[in-house]
Amino acid sequence: MYLDCRGVGLLAGSTIMLLTLLWGSCVLGKTDIKNSRVIDSQDTKKLSLTGSGIGVDIWTSYAARIMVISVIPFIIVQLPQIPHTSSGRRLAVLIALIVYVALLVSYCLYQLS
Numbered sequence: 001m002y003l004d005c006r007g008v009g010l011l012a013g014s015t016i017m018l019l020t021l022l023w024g025s026c027v028l029g030k031t032d033i034k035n036s037r038v039i040d041s042q043d044t045k046k047l048s049l050t051g052s053g054i055g056v057d058i059w060t061s062y063a064a065r066i067m068v069i070s071v072i073p074f075i076i077v078q079l080p081q082i083p084h085t086s087s088g089r090r091l092a093v094l095i096a097l098i099v100y101v102a103l104l105v106s107y108c109l110y111q112l113s
Contacts, residue, residue, distance in 0.1 A: 012074065030054050066107065073100040 030052050031038050032045055038055035045051040073096040080088040 066110075070103065073097075073103070 030043055031041055031054070032043060032051060033039065033053040033055070034051070038053075043052055076096040076099060077092055080092045
């Protein structure tokens with residue numbers, strides 16, 4: 001049985017594109033920062049890499065962590081692809097499925113609490 005990974009690449013590519021668009025729109029809304037704190041809602045330092053940035057709250061930080069954790073099943077599926085061998089691909093897909101279901105249940109429980 002041949003495993004076709006083109007759909008996975010398309011899904012990953014579209015997700016990366018959408019996240020990049022979101023990141024780009026956030027950069028347009030950057031503000032001045034001094035001592036790691038947003039000091040006002042104005043952007044007076046147009047091209048400063050250290051004097052301007054994006055202020056976020058703690059909930060944004062939690063959402064970013066959840067997004068990073070959600071990549072784990074994708075990494076598990078891709079690990080057997082590195083040595084270009086066919087052995088272990090089905091096992092990797094099974095392990096990724098189990099991890100995915102566990103993450104889905106834990107995310108649902110997180111939303112309920």
